[in-house]
Each structure stands twice: as structure tokens, then as C-alpha cells.
Amino acid sequence: MAVARVFKLVKRFEGFPKEDDLKLVEEKLASPKEGEILCNTLYLSVDPYMRVFVDDLPLGSTMIGEVIARVAESKSPDFKKGDLVASFQGWTSAFLTTADKAAKITHLPEGVPESVALGTLGMTGRTAYFGLLDVAGPVKSGETVLVSGAAGAVGTVVGQIAKIKGCRVIGYAGSDQKVEMLKALGYDEAFNYKKVDLSETLGKAAPNGVNIYFDNVGGNFSDVVLMKHMSMFGRVAICGFISQYNNKSDDTSKGEILYGSILAKELRVRGFHEATYAANAEKKKEANEQLAEWVKQGKLKYKETVTEGFENAAKAFVGLFTGVHHGKAVVKV
Amino acid sequence: MAVARVFKLVKRFEGFPKEDDLKLVEEKLASPKEGEILCNTLYLSVDPYMRVFVDDLPLGSTMIGEVIARVAESKSPDFKKGDLVASFQGWTSAFLTTADKAAKITHLPEGVPESVALGTLGMTGRTAYFGLLDVAGPVKSGETVLVSGAAGAVGTVVGQIAKIKGCRVIGYAGSDQKVEMLKALGYDEAFNYKKVDLSETLGKAAPNGVNIYFDNVGGNFSDVVLMKHMSMFGRVAICGFISQYNNKSDDTSKGEILYGSILAKELRVRGFHEATYAANAEKKKEANEQLAEWVKQGKLKYKETVTEGFENAAKAFVGLFTGVHHGKAVVKV
Numbered sequence: 001m002a003v004a005r006v007f008k009l010v011k012r013f014e015g016f017p018k019e020d021d022l023k024l025v026e027e028k029l030a031s032p033k034e035g036e037i038l039c040n041t042l043y044l045s046v047d048p049y050m051r052v053f054v055d056d057l058p059l060g061s062t063m064i065g066e067v068i069a070r071v072a073e074s075k076s077p078d079f080k081k082g083d084l085v086a087s088f089q090g091w092t093s094a095f096l097t098t099a100d101k102a103a104k105i106t107h108l109p110e111g112v113p114e115s116v117a118l119g120t121l122g123m124t125g126r127t128a129y130f131g132l133l134d135v136a137g138p139v140k141s142g143e144t145v146l147v148s149g150a151a152g153a154v155g156t157v158v159g160q161i162a163k164i165k166g167c168r169v170i171g172y173a174g175s176d177q178k179v180e181m182l183k184a185l186g187y188d189e190a191f192n193y194k195k196v197d198l199s200e201t202l203g204k205a206a207p208n209g210v211n212i213y214f215d216n217v218g219g220n221f222s223d224v225v226l227m228k229h230m231s232m233f234g235r236v237a238i239c240g241f242i243s244q245y246n247n248k249s250d251d252t253s254k255g256e257i258l259y260g261s262i263l264a265k266e267l268r269v270r271g272f273h274e275a276t277y278a279a280n281a282e283k284k285k286e287a288n289e290q291l292a293e294w295v296k297q298g299k300l301k302y303k304e305t306v307t308e309g310f311e312n313a314a315k316a317f318v319g320l321f322t323g324v325h326h327g328k329a330v331v332k333v
Numbered sequence: 334m335a336v337a338r339v340f341k342l343v344k345r346f347e348g349f350p351k352e353d354d355l356k357l358v359e360e361k362l363a364s365p366k367e368g369e370i371l372c373n374t375l376y377l378s379v380d381p382y383m384r385v386f387v388d389d390l391p392l393g394s395t396m397i398g399e400v401i402a403r404v405a406e407s408k409s410p411d412f413k414k415g416d417l418v419a420s421f422q423g424w425t426s427a428f429l430t431t432a433d434k435a436a437k438i439t440h441l442p443e444g445v446p447e448s449v450a451l452g453t454l455g456m457t458g459r460t461a462y463f464g465l466l467d468v469a470g471p472v473k474s475g476e477t478v479l480v481s482g483a484a485g486a487v488g489t490v491v492g493q494i495a496k497i498k499g500c501r502v503i504g505y506a507g508s509d510q511k512v513e514m515l516k517a518l519g520y521d522e523a524f525n526y527k528k529v530d531l532s533e534t535l536g537k538a539a540p541n542g543v544n545i546y547f548d549n550v551g552g553n554f555s556d557v558v559l560m561k562h563m564s565m566f567g568r569v570a571i572c573g574f575i576s577q578y579n580n581k582s583d584d585t586s587k588g589e590i591l592y593g594s595i596l597a598k599e600l601r602v603r604g605f606h607e608a609t610y611a612a613n614a615e616k617k618k619e620a621n622e623q624l625a626e627w628v629k630q631g632k633l634k635y636k637e638t639v640t641e642g643f644e645n646a647a648k649a650f651v652g653l654f655t656g657v658h659h660g661k662a663v664v665k666v
Binding site: 039045052145194215218219222238240241259260262263264265266267268269270271272273276 | 596
């Protein structure tokens with residue numbers, strides 16, 4: 001009988017999540033019945049969105065998230081032992097599931113580690129793809145694209161796709177090291193927002209305004225961008241607002257001028273979730289294949305921070321909000 | 334030689350505009366040269382947008398706006414004496430202009446007063462048409478549409494078009510009399526926002542959330558709607574934010590939660606100007622003809638408040654912000 005190590009939510013997050021809000025336990029797994037598969041997790045994903053979703057999760061639940069796993073035993077005609085799968089199983093080192101809850105991963109190019117199916121060639125890559133090309137699209141060559149949280153899992157991909165599409169790309173991140181990484185990835189301009197004046201640097205980097213703002217941070221950063229730096233008919237894709245996830249205060253911003261700015265510049269502001277687009281199997285396949293093709297061609301580089309050891313998952317999660325990771329954060333089981 | 338009475342901007346508006354910020358003067362007009370037309374104004378339009386645009390107007394300028402006029406003398410092959418035209422001439426009782434700056438009005442149904450070409454069958458009608466059907470569209474039968482500033486020039490038209498399209502329509506306005514007017518126009522639910530709790534009434538009127546929010550007011554009203562009452566994939570057309578036009582304070586709202594709400598519900602928020610759509614002659618014609626057809630069929634009623642006397646234009650303008658008008662506010666010269 002297989003045993004899974006599992007992280008359970010045992011305390012509500014108050015402000016920043018803490019490692020002891022989560023607890024590691026062991027659970028026994030039954031043998032697969034007809035239609036089921038038993039899988040061993042290779043990598044699990046830690047993502048900022050979890051901070052928000054967990055507020056609605058009952059205490060005692062398994063911590064949520066996607067994993068990449070290998071099928072260890074299959075009683076399903078759709079899978080065989082050794083198949084690589086992605087599944088929303090939460091933070092568990094092994095799991096028993098039905099075939100419909102796992103997606104076979106077949107699009108990873110030769111030599112690309114399995115973990116990348118959680119990042120650039122997985123949900124975060126598709127988030128960048130759909131967010132830039134559909135939500136903020138159509139993207140025209142020569143347009144100016146601004147990415148906040150640019151060194152994160154999604155931001156690193158957005159900037160590179162925008163470059164592939166012939167755009168001028170500007171990114172902001174939270175350390176000099178991240179800024180260097182962005183420049184190496186092809187960002188035309190990159191700034192450490194902790195060290196520069198946003199409005200001054202952005203005004204110089206985008207003198208004619210920003211055509212597309214891909215927003216991962218929200219808050220005052222986005223207020224400044226929307227109120228002062230968008231071009232006429234600019235498009236804003238709201239992907240996240242990490243600056244506020246741990247913030248319990250409600251009233252530090254300037255909504256009214258925001259309405260005025262959206263009107264004056266005739267902006268199009270849209271929030272989106274990857275899942276809405278990926279629910280369309282055709283669109284999901286298209287994104288996976290195009291992203292993999294760009295990786296094969298060397299046009300799209302994947303960046304990840306791998307934390308070793310399942311037991312360190314909580315620490316890796318907390319690190320999302322203190323800015324220690326570059327690119328996609330994953331945990332190797 | 335013709336003489337025009339003209340309102341000039343002589344003082345900057347501070348907060349609410351005051352009548353003596355504008356001054357009535359007389360100006361002589363030359364006779365038309367080749368390609369020019371001389372026109373007598375029948376009606377001039379007073380609109381909230383002027384409050385915002387005037388901030389950039391040099392002192393001494395003629396107050397801006399659209400007028401409906403009759404050609405008194407024509408030296409253009411495109412116009413003859415007696416033609417009805419719309420033109421952005423500002424507040425003037427007569428004017429000399431070139432043929433390219435006037436649009437012939439030919440779509441008014443029999444018996445409809447010329448003033449309606451400034452309202453329901455003019456710019457404000459097209460604002461409702463484009464804003465609802467293009468910006469927030471496509472509109473599906475059975476959707477719930479919310480209109481703020483519903484008793485205004487644009488709002489009265491939006492609600493009626495939404496009803497024509499088979500929607501459930503909810504409106505908020507600032508007096509009991511306006512609420513009665515909205516109900517008479519076919520609004521399914523209408524409330525006096527000064528007397529009710531917005532969130533409580535809207536929660537009951539739209540228990541499954543608002544699919545389309547047509548926003549004329551902005552400010553705290555819109556904060557509540559966007560943060561609590563939109564349905565998944567809701568669309569917001571930002572047409573105006575009159576609650577803030579006379580407000581010099583910047584910081585009374587809650588932008589961050591707004592970003593979160595736009596993301597969580599995957600909202601699409603767009604600002605728009607009628608002029609952007611009407612610049613396409615085909616689209617403008619389509620809107621004019623469809624609106625006129627609905628008026629002829631009795632499906633679309635025009636509501637207007639006519640102030641008599643050119644000399645009372647400043648008073649009519651001030652009234653926009655004190656809520657005295659119903660429907661479109663025009664001044665009869």
C-alpha cells in the first residue's frame with residue numbers, strides 16, 4: 001500500500017502566509033480500481049493565486065495546486081505506467097485519481113525537464129500566452145508592452161512572447177539581479193521598482209505611452225500606470241495583483257480617477273483566468289504546441305527556481321511573497 | 334451683416350460651474366464665401382462632458398458643443414437654404430462655416446422636433462447605441478443590464494435599447510420623479526439612489542449579478558457595483574463619471590480591490606467616446622437609421638428638457654450637475 005506525504009492547511013493565513021500555517025502529514029493510498037491511476041509526484045507548483053483561493057478552503061484541506069507526476073500503476077485504458085501527467089491534486093507526493101482528472105503531457109521537447117510543464121510549458125506559460133495574445137490582443141508589431149512583476153513565472157514568458165511579436169518590452173521587478181535576468185531575456189528596458197521612480201522611468205521608456213499593460217501586481221503601481229502612462233486605446237490585462245494579496249487594508253487607492261482615466265484614454269481593461277481559456281481543449285493544445293515550438297527554436301527560454309524536497313514546499317510558497325524566486329517556482333519531490 | 338450671440342468662457346470653473354464663468358457677447362459674421370454656409374442655430378446642446386473638456390480650453394474661447402441649425406445662405410454645392418445641419422460650433426446663435434464642418438440631418442422621422450437630433454437621434458443616442466451594443470456587447474436576450482445616471486440623456490436611451498434587446502434593465506437616478514419616468518420608459522426596476530441602499534436594492538434586483546453595467550457616474554457608486562454586484566464575465570462600459578467632474582479630491586476610492594474584482598470575475602471594463610465610433614461614417618449612419626426606425630416604431634421614446642432662450646444656456650449647463658433635467662438637456666435659441 002502506497003503512502004503519500006501531504007500538506008494540510010491548519011491555520012488561516014493572516015497577512016503573509018507562514019510556514020506553520022501548513023502541516024505535513026502521511027496518508028495511505030488504496031490500490032487503483034478500474035478506471036483509476038496511481039501516480040508519484042515529481043514536481044509541485046507554488047503560485048501566488050493560491051494565497052487568494054486558500055481563503056475559501058476549509059481548514060484541514062489538502063493545500064491546493066497543480067503537480068506533475070508519473071503513472072506508477074494504471075487501471076485505465078488511457079494511461080500506462082511511466083506516462084507523464086499534470087493534475088490538480090494539491091500538495092501531495094503521491095495520489096490515486098480517475099483518468100479524467102489527469103492530463104497526459106506529450107508536448108515537452110527533448111531535454112526539457114518535466115518541471116517546465118508547470119511553468120513556461122504549463123499553466124503559467126499559457127497564462128502569458130492567452131493574456132497577451134487574446135485578452136490584450138491583437139498584438140501588433142511595434143507596440144509598447146509593459147509587464148509588472150516581470151521576473152515572475154508569467155512575466156518572464158509575457159516579455160519573451162511580446163518580443164517574438166515584434167514589440168518593445170518594458171519590465172519592472174524587485175531586485176537588480178532580476179533586472180539583469182530580464183535584460184538577458186530580451187526585455188528592451190528593465191527597472192528595479194524599489195530603486196527608481198516609476199513615473200519618471202516609464203515616462204522616458206514609453207514616451208508615447210503604453211499600448212499593452214500586462215499587470216501582475218495591481219495596487220499603487222497599477223494606479224500610476226493606468227492614470228498616467230497608457231496610450232489612447234491601450235489594453236490592460238489584469239492577471240494578478242500580488243501587491244495586495246497579503247494586505248488587509250481596503251482603502252489606499254484612487255478608483256475615481258481610474259474611471260476617468262479609463263474613459264479619457266478609451267482603455268480596455270480585462271481580468272482573466274487561464275482556466276477559462278484552457279477549458280477549450282483546442283485553444284489549450286494550440287498554446288501548448290506554440291509555446292513548445294518557440295522553446296525548441298530557442299526563442300523562448302524557461303526560467304525556474306527549483307526548491308529541493310517535498311518537505312520544503314511551505315517555505316517555497318512563502319518565498320513567493322518575499323521575492324526570492326526568479327521565474328517559475330516549483331518544488332522537486 | 335449677421336450678428337451672432339456667443340457665450341465665451343471668462344473664468345475657470347472651480348468645483349461646480351457658475352453662470353458667471355461664462356459671458357454673453359455679440360460678434361459680427363461676414364457673408365459666406367465660396368464653399369461656406371451661413372446658419373442660424375435652432376438648438377444648442379449642454380452636456381456633462383463639457384465640464385471636463387473645458388478645463389483645457391483657453392479663457393476667452395467660445396463655449397464648446399454641438400448645435401442644430403438651419404442654413405440661411407449657402408455658397409456650397411452640398412447645401413441649400415433651409416437644410417437642417419448638426420455642427421460642433423459651440424454656443425453661438427449663428428455661424429459661418431465650411432461645408433465639411435456641418436452634417437446634413439436627414440434621418441428625423443416626421444413630427445420629431447429638430448432638437449432630438451442633439452439627443453436620442455443624435456450624439457447622445459449614438460453614445461447609448463455604441464456603448465451598449467459595441468463596447469459592452471454583444472448583448473444577449475435575458476441579460477441583466479444596470480444603468481447609472483439612468484434618467485440622463487444617454488441613460489434614458491440605453492435602458493430602452495436594452496429592453497428592445499430583451500434584457501432585464503435596472504436603473505438608478507436622483508429623484509422620485511426620475512424613477513417614475515424610468516418605469517414609464519420600461520425599466521424593470523428603478524431606484525432613487527439618494528433614498529435607498531445601493532448594495533441592498535441591487536442585490537435583490539440582480540440576485541445573479543449584473544451582466545452589463547453602463548456607467549455614467551463613476552465614484553463610490555461604481556466601486557460598489559464593480560466590487561460586489563457584477564456577474565462572472567460581466568462587461569462594464571464607462572461612458573462618464575459625472576459624480577467626480579466637480580470634485581477636486583483625488584483619493585476617496587478603492588482601486589486595489591477594484592483590480593481584484595476585475596480579475597476574480599474576469600470583467601471587461603472599457604472606456605469609450607462616441608466620436609471614435611461615429612468617425613466611421615458607415616457605423617454612424619447605421620446607428621442614426623436604427624435609432625430613427627425604433628422611434629418611428631414607437632419602441633424608443635425621446636426625453637428632453639428644453640430651456641427656452643439662448644441667454645439661459647449657462648443656467649441650463651449648471652443644471653446638469655444639480656440634477657434638474659430629465660433626459661437630454663437642450664437650449665432653444
